[in-house]
Amino acid sequence: MILPIGPIHPALKEPLRLKLKTQGEKVLEAEIDYGYVHRGIERVMRGKTWQKGIFLSERVCGICSYIHTQTFAETFESIAGEQVPLRAQFLRVLTNELDRIQSHLLANSTYFKALEHETLFMYMLHLREPIMDAIELLTGNRVNMGWNIVGGVKMDVNQSHLDSIMKIILELEDQYDRYVEMFNHGPLVGIRSHDVGKMTREEAIKARAVGPIGRASGLKHDLREQHHTYHDHFDFKVIWRKEQDNYARTMNRFDEVTESIKIIKQAIENLPPGEIRKQITIPAGYGEWRNEAPRGEVTYMIETNGNLIKNASIRTPSIMNIDACAKYMMKDVATVPDALATYASVDPCIACTERVVIMDETGKSQEYVYPDYNIPYNE
Amino acid sequence: MSSVIWYLYEFARKSWAEKFADAKTDQEIMETPSRFRDFPEVRKEYCIACGACTAACPAPMAIKLVRTKDNTHEKGITYPIINNRGCIRCGFCAEVCPTEPKTLLCGENHHIREKFTIFPQEKLYVIDDYLCIRCKKCLETCKNVAGAISEVDKKMVIDQSKCIGCGDCVKNCPVKGAVKAIYVDHVEEQKSIINLVVNTLESRIDEDQDKIMFLEPPEVYKIDYPTYELAQKAREIIPQEDLIRDTFEKITDRLKLRILTWNEEKCTDCRLCVSECPSGAITYDEEEGVKRDPDKCLRCSICYQTCPFDVPGYYLARFQLTDDPLDEGLIQITIKPSKLPTQ
Numbered sequence: 094m095i096l097p098i099g100p101i102h103p104a105l106k107e108p109l110r111l112k113l114k115t116q117g118e119k120v121l122e123a124e125i126d127y128g129y130v131h132r133g134i135e136r137v138m139r140g141k142t143w144q145k146g147i148f149l150s151e152r153v154c155g156i157c158s159y160i161h162t163q164t165f166a167e168t169f170e171s172i173a174g175e176q177v178p179l180r181a182q183f184l185r186v187l188t189n190e191l192d193r194i195q196s197h198l199l200a201n202s203t204y205f206k207a208l209e210h211e212t213l214f215m216y217m218l219h220l221r222e223p224i225m226d227a228i229e230l231l232t233g234n235r236v237n238m239g240w241n242i243v244g245g246v247k248m249d250v251n252q253s254h255l256d257s258i259m260k261i262i263l264e265l266e267d268q269y270d271r272y273v274e275m276f277n278h279g280p281l282v283g284i285r286s287h288d289v290g291k292m293t294r295e296e297a298i299k300a301r302a303v304g305p306i307g308r309a310s311g312l313k314h315d316l317r318e319q320h321h322t323y324h325d326h327f328d329f330k331v332i333w334r335k336e337q338d339n340y341a342r343t344m345n346r347f348d349e350v351t352e353s354i355k356i357i358k359q360a361i362e363n364l365p366p367g368e369i370r371k372q373i374t375i376p377a378g379y380g381e382w383r384n385e386a387p388r389g390e391v392t393y394m395i396e397t398n399g400n401l402i403k404n405a406s407i408r409t410p411s412i413m414n415i416d417a418c419a420k421y422m423m424k425d426v427a428t429v430p431d432a433l434a435t436y437a438s439v440d441p442c443i444a445c446t447e448r449v450v451i452m453d454e455t456g457k458s459q460e461y462v463y464p465d466y467n468i469p470y471n472e
Numbered sequence: 473m474s475s476v477i478w479y480l481y482e483f484a485r486k487s488w489a490e491k492f493a494d495a496k497t498d499q500e501i502m503e504t505p506s507r508f509r510d511f512p513e514v515r516k517e518y519c520i521a522c523g524a525c526t527a528a529c530p531a532p533m534a535i536k537l538v539r540t541k542d543n544t545h546e547k548g549i550t551y552p553i554i555n556n557r558g559c560i561r562c563g564f565c566a567e568v569c570p571t572e573p574k575t576l577l578c579g580e581n582h583h584i585r586e587k588f589t590i591f592p593q594e595k596l597y598v599i600d601d602y603l604c605i606r607c608k609k610c611l612e613t614c615k616n617v618a619g620a621i622s623e624v625d626k627k628m629v630i631d632q633s634k635c636i637g638c639g640d641c642v643k644n645c646p647v648k649g650a651v652k653a654i655y656v657d658h659v660e661e662q663k664s665i666i667n668l669v670v671n672t673l674e675s676r677i678d679e680d681q682d683k684i685m686f687l688e689p690p691e692v693y694k695i696d697y698p699t700y701e702l703a704q705k706a707r708e709i710i711p712q713e714d715l716i717r718d719t720f721e722k723i724t725d726r727l728k729l730r731i732l733t734w735n736e737e738k739c740t741d742c743r744l745c746v747s748e749c750p751s752g753a754i755t756y757d758e759e760e761g762v763k764r765d766p767d768k769c770l771r772c773s774i775c776y777q778t779c780p781f782d783v784p785g786y787y788l789a790r791f792q793l794t795d796d797p798l799d800e801g802l803i804q805i806t807i808k809p810s811k812l813p814t815q
Contacts, residue, residue: 145530
């Protein structure tokens with residue numbers, strides 16, 4: 094029998110349709126439908142100046158909104174062929190890692206919610222709250238930060254800001270191991286997580302899985318290694334695991350948080366003095382930039398005439414990860430609740446996924462635009 | 473059993489109780505942080521009505537300038553108002569506000585004042601290197617005003633971050649089109665105005681097709697078309713007079729319309745043109761004979777060049793604008809037969 098879940102369902106945080114082919118309690122196959130929160134951001138972005146476009150790119154994703162502005166800005170900087178001042182680069186790294194910590198903690202909390210383990214769910218959100226406060230202290234807002242700009246960052250930090258961020262980070266580090274142990278050695282959570290939703294390395298390559306999902310299946314690939322700031326000034330190691338199941342994906346995220354804490358400490362200790370912004374003249378041209386978002390790799394491809402955005406195309410990580418989940422992880426799962434837990438372990442972000450690039454059978458990409466889509470502007 | 477013991481152990485830990493008591497009830501956490509960005513605060517008395525905030529706002533309909541009415545004691549003042557439903561609290565308006573002290577306050581964003589912030593302008597001024605004769609008149613005019621134009625590699629270049637958009641360079645340029653002012657915003661509206669004008673002009677020419685059809689090569693057919701009604705329709709699309717004027721001028725400068733007439737009486741149903749037509753606009757039916765669908769036609773003139781009986785006629789139309797298009801302006805349409813060879 095086919096069991097439909099969604100698009101509106103208490104188990105799902107965002108609108109998406111899961112069709113589970115079941116035999117008794119066992120789930121044989123799964124199918125996923127998207128398209129319920131399509132917004133056409135790229136279409137709206139076209140024809141706007143880049144000063145305005147950066148605020149739109151922030152609204153692509155609701156959780157990892159920071160990395161989208163950074164990638165947007167770095168795309169334009171790559172078109173101009175310049176780099177921002179070193180202090181701005183360090184501040185970008187600092188915010189990026191704070192954002193990664195809160196995103197990973199939220200992702201794990203939703204996984205525990207899907208496992209019906211409400212205690213850990215609340216603990217994770219409790220850990221996340223001070224991090225959100227740190228982001229607010231640094232940038233002015235919790236989610237849509239408006240902090241990046243082409244050529245640097247907007248506001249400088251002083252020593253008192255850095256001290257209070259350091260205090261929050263040290264507090265997190267103190268308690269952190271206890272919560273990880275609760276998952277790692279807890280008697281019930283482990284049984285629900287081990288050997289559920291397995292995806293082998295070959296399957297992960299086939300499905301183009303990226304980020305923690307790919308790394309939990311043994312794909313050692315992190316774009317931070319190739320980023321110039323991380324590569325030159327920071328010392329960290331890429332976390333990857335061999336277990337390939339729900340447990341590996343959750344533990345991978347837990348371990349990445351400790352790595353992020355390390356990077357934040359380095360950034361605060363080695364923060365160089367100097368300017369935070371630089372004048373950059375944007376020539377006409379085409380640019381492409383890839384960055385490691387909390388969920389994987391995010392790509393921006395932008396064509397500009399020096400002032401306006403002529404064409405923009407965005408590729409977010411969730412689209413590959415959710416397809417990998419439907420095709421390879423959710424087959425021969427023992428129970429329906431396990432299938433839902435597998436779905437939550439992929440850290441799906443539907444708002445990210447609803448992009449507008451569709452690949453047809455011949456491999457040509459075509460942009461999907463609603464025919465009469467016309468936003469009322471300046472009435 | 474083991475799990476129960478585990479949780480009992482967890483709950484019995486002291487740190488757990490401490491953290492529980494701490495959860496978001498501290499006075500410090502409840503207070504608004506210093507850098508928190510709320511909706512912008514407007515201080516009416518400092519506003520100079522320059523419109524920088526409305527031009528910079530990335531959200532549609534979030535901010536607009538209003539003016540209070542004059543009364544007997546004092547004149548009305550202009551100031552921005554913020555629509556809290558549309559505002560996304562980015563604080564960009566507070567950044568670009570040029571007054572001292574600032575009219576708009578938003579978080580700490582009004583402290584950001586970079587000398588090189590590029591204000592998003594309505595118009596973008598560019599120099600066309602192909603048309604420029606390097607007389608340096610624009611450089612001399614700009615030297616006293618903003619100093620944005622400079623000479624790089626024997627070419628005139630405008631520095632966009634210094635340009636204040638006064639438009640003096642366009643006025644002083646002796647070559648038409650060498651310095652261009654391009655409207656950056658309202659691209660969709662500009663497109664629809666262009667479509668509106670071109671479609672009306674085409675339908676106006678179609679009305680006179682019977683007269684155009686019998687033109688001999690040296691003869692020229694002229695129509696005068698008043699623009700007032702067109703401008704009224706354009707105003708409904710966007711009520712900016714400058715933009716409408718500019719778009720009308722550009723259309724009449726550049727537009728060349730190709731016109732294809734079809735004289736059915738001469739047609740002998742030889743069907744030579746049917747296979748030649750690249751868009752399939754010409755079809756043959758046994759009852760109706762050869763038919764042309766004007767909507768599909770590309771005006772490529774291939775049928776005109778193949779037809780041995782002069783059934784299609786091929787003409788070129790050019791346009792010229794006199795006076796102000798919003799008032800008593802006329803578009804003079806000149807139609808002349810094409811010089812393309814036929815069989």
